[in-house]
Amino acid sequence: MGIFDFFKKKDNRQENVSAPVHQQEMPVEEIIVEEEVVEVIPETVLETPLQPLPVEDKKVNELYEKIKIYSDYVVYSIALQLRGDFAPISAFENENGEVEGFAYMVTDPTYGLSPQVVLSNMKEKFENELKEGKIKSYAILYHSQFNDDGNHALAVNPEELKAITLSYHFNDSEEGNIALPYAFENENVTFKGFAEFSPEENNEIMNTQLVDGKDYFTNREEIKSPESTNEAGIIMKKSNVHSLANMWGGIFGFQKFQSQQKFSQYLMETIALCKADDIAADEKAKHTEFKDITFKTIISDDFNTIYPEVKTDFSLDFETKEIREWVNVENNEAIVGGMARDTFGLWFFPTDYAANKNRYQTQNKLNINISGIIFVLDLHQSFDLPDGTKTDEEFTAYKPSQDLPDYGCIDFIGKVLEVKESELLPDGSVKGFILKLRLITNPEVENFFVVDAFVSNENMRFAALGVGMQVAGAMQLQGRIIG
Numbered sequence: 001m002g003i004f005d006f007f008k009k010k011d012n013r014q015e016n017v018s019a020p021v022h023q024q025e026m027p028v029e030e031i032i033v034e035e036e037v038v039e040v041i042p043e044t045v046l047e048t049p050l051q052p053l054p055v056e057d058k059k060v061n062e063l064y065e066k067i068k069i070y071s072d073y074v075v076y077s078i079a080l081q082l083r084g085d086f087a088p089i090s091a092f093e094n095e096n097g098e099v100e101g102f103a104y105m106v107t108d109p110t111y112g113l114s115p116q117v118v119l120s121n122m123k124e125k126f127e128n129e130l131k132e133g134k135i136k137s138y139a140i141l142y143h144s145q146f147n148d149d150g151n152h153a154l155a156v157n158p159e160e161l162k163a164i165t166l167s168y169h170f171n172d173s174e175e176g177n178i179a180l181p182y183a184f185e186n187e188n189v190t191f192k193g194f195a196e197f198s199p200e201e202n203n204e205i206m207n208t209q210l211v212d213g214k215d216y217f218t219n220r221e222e223i224k225s226p227e228s229t230n231e232a233g234i235i236m237k238k239s240n241v242h243s244l245a246n247m248w249g250g251i252f253g254f255q256k257f258q259s260q261q262k263f264s265q266y267l268m269e270t271i272a273l274c275k276a277d278d279i280a281a282d283e284k285a286k287h288t289e290f291k292d293i294t295f296k297t298i299i300s301d302d303f304n305t306i307y308p309e310v311k312t313d314f315s316l317d318f319e320t321k322e323i324r325e326w327v328n329v330e331n332n333e334a335i336v337g338g339m340a341r342d343t344f345g346l347w348f349f350p351t352d353y354a355a356n357k358n359r360y361q362t363q364n365k366l367n368i369n370i371s372g373i374i375f376v377l378d379l380h381q382s383f384d385l386p387d388g389t390k391t392d393e394e395f396t397a398y399k400p401s402q403d404l405p406d407y408g409c410i411d412f413i414g415k416v417l418e419v420k421e422s423e424l425l426p427d428g429s430v431k432g433f434i435l436k437l438r439l440i441t442n443p444e445v446e447n448f449f450v451v452d453a454f455v456s457n458e459n460m461r462f463a464a465l466g467v468g469m470q471v472a473g474a475m476q477l478q479g480r481i482i483g
Contacts, residue, residue: 003393004347062177064201065168066195067178069099070139071208074180076101076165076216077141086161088115088142088216090122092135101217109266110239110324110406115142115154121251123167130171133218137170144347216238225324232362235322240483242326242407244335247349247476250309250373251293252430253458256481259267264329266425267295271306280370292422292434293454298354303332309351310434311372312452314341315482318368324406335408336360336479342445344440346370347400347408348477355482367482372475379411380460380470393470401474408477414439414451416469433465451477 073091080087089230091101091243102122106112113121119142126138143155144165152165169175193202210216226238248267249257257263270287273279274297294332296311321338325331332354340346348370353360360366382391394415401409414437422431435453442448453475 022407046177061197061201063178064197066137066173067139067166067168067197068201068205069093069137070097070166070168071139071205072210073101073139073207073215074164074166074242075208075210078180080165081109081143081189086143086155087113088118088122088140090126090138091128092126092138092219094135095133097136100219102219102221103150103217104223105220106223110227110237110241112241115156119154119338122176126169130169133171135413137168137172139165141165142167144179146480148181152179164390164475171220171250178460184424184468193459201380230361232320232364234320234361236361237322237408238327239335240323240326240328242335244354246407246409247307247373248377250375250459250476251454251456252433252455254375256458267306270295271297271299271304272304275304286426290422290424291426292420296351298332303354305329305332307351308373308454309480310368310373310452310454310477312371314371314447314450314452315340315367315369315451318366318479320360320364320366328416331357334360335406337408340368340370341448349408350480351478359481368479368483370477370479371438372451372477374459375409375474376454376457376459376461377455377473377474378469393468394441395470396438398439403474404476408479409474410439411472411474412437413472414441415441415469416465416467416471417450417477419467420465421466430456435465435471437471451475 003204010049045210070091073089076307077089080089089101089103091099093099100123104113104118104121119140122140124134126140129135130138141164142235143161144163145151145153145160146163146165147153150165155161161182161184163179165177165179167175167177178194178196180194183192183211184188191206194205197205228236230236245257248263250424251257259378273287274284288297288306294311295306296309298305317344318342319339320336324335324337325334334350334353334357335349336350337345348368350356350360382395384390391413396412396414398410398412398414399408401411404410417438418434418436420434422432422434424432432455434454437451437453438447438449439451440449455473
């Protein structure tokens with residue numbers, strides 16, 4: 001199987017390869033490699049043969065002879081790119097002259113390494129092993145800004161994607177870089193070939209056959225989230241991939257938030273407004289305080305942010321079991337998990353974590369306000385449970401979100417107890433509803449688990465809301481300490 005038919009086979013096991021490391025998303029729509037990526041000089045036959053002339057022996061391209069042992073990984077890197085995966089990969093030549101692949105493997109979706117760290121770690125690892133005589137050579141492949149200008153800097157933004165750089169070092173020569181430039185045109189990508197190699201040499205690399213089912217990365221290093229247990233018995237974990245984008249999609253509507261820059265601009269301007277000392281408090285409140293929701297800002301020398309907080313008077317007793325701090329925002333945000341009412345598990349985003357970090361980490365027993373932001377809302381269709389039990393009009397349930405399990409999000413079936421219209425922004429242009437939803441039905445306690453939740457009109461899949469309806473959807477839970 002060559003690079004050009006890599007994705008033609010529907011049952012190709014290579015299609016299940018996952019990204020070896022966490023990589024900033026760089027969407028590329030259905031990239032197709034044109035088969036004529038490298039010019040092939042056709043064989044020609046002259047009608048009147050000329051007298052043979054003395055021909056010098058073909059000069060051996062020493063660099064090509066060294067690099068070609070990594071052809072599998074050049075093709076593999078291209079194949080990953082075709083799937084929108086721009087993660088760096090690497091391989092090395094062991095003491096016996098065999099080539100083996102190496103990759104960092106993400107097993108915890110909440111914690112990964114940036115491409116910059118991956119490149120640095122790979123290079124340090126291989127250089128040490130090269131000096132110690134454990135390997136003969138290595139090659140690291142990553143997407144770079146190379147544009148026939150000698151610039152092999154890592155591409156960190158989509159507009160910087162110019163080439164696949166192969167960084168190499170052999171034990172009998174100096175280290176160096178070569179690049180395989182590519183160009184995007186509509187939905188196609190064309191590879192131009194390594195400038196250091198002839199068309200025939202480039203074709204030999206590009207026509208390398210990948211073997212179905214072969215494990216090309218027999219050497220892996222697992223990336224684990226740092227974890228410890230503090231003196232209060234609370235498990236402390238770290239995350240470095242979380243963001244608040246989904247919450248704001250829940251407020252403004254996902255499609256509008258992604259397609260209209262005015263909402264992101266509003267949030268940035270509001271942060272700037274709240275940072276200004278010469279702006280009156282009531283003027284700031286016009287942009288942050290609304291009837292049902294506060295756009296809560298945190299302003300400091302090192303950390304500035306803004307997130308929505310749905311107002312509520314519902315609270316419950318909570319015992320903290322685990323905290324996952326977001327190191328990518330200086331540990332000022334987190335997801336907190338534990339047991340509510342000594343009965344059911346609960347995870348939520350604490351809107352007061354920056355202010356109450358010490359209390360969350362040292363006090364196991366807390367009283368917490370809980371509210372929510374609904375990402376998608378639909379009418380519930382009754383179904384039978386696996387044991388044959390039929391779900392009636394009072395049935396309610398929730399579970400960790402299938403799509404966002406590590407964000408304190410849930411998939412739910414709830415009963416609407418109250419509905420009221422809600423407006424946001426100074427001009428009231430963002431519209432939605434505040435729903436009081438029952439998520440757990442307890443015959444003995446009416447409000448055993450009831451959540452006030454905001455849903456944007458843009459995120460509803462039906463038109464008319466009413467009390468008594470059974471609805472289903474996905475929701476971000478949030479909370480804060482009372483008192």
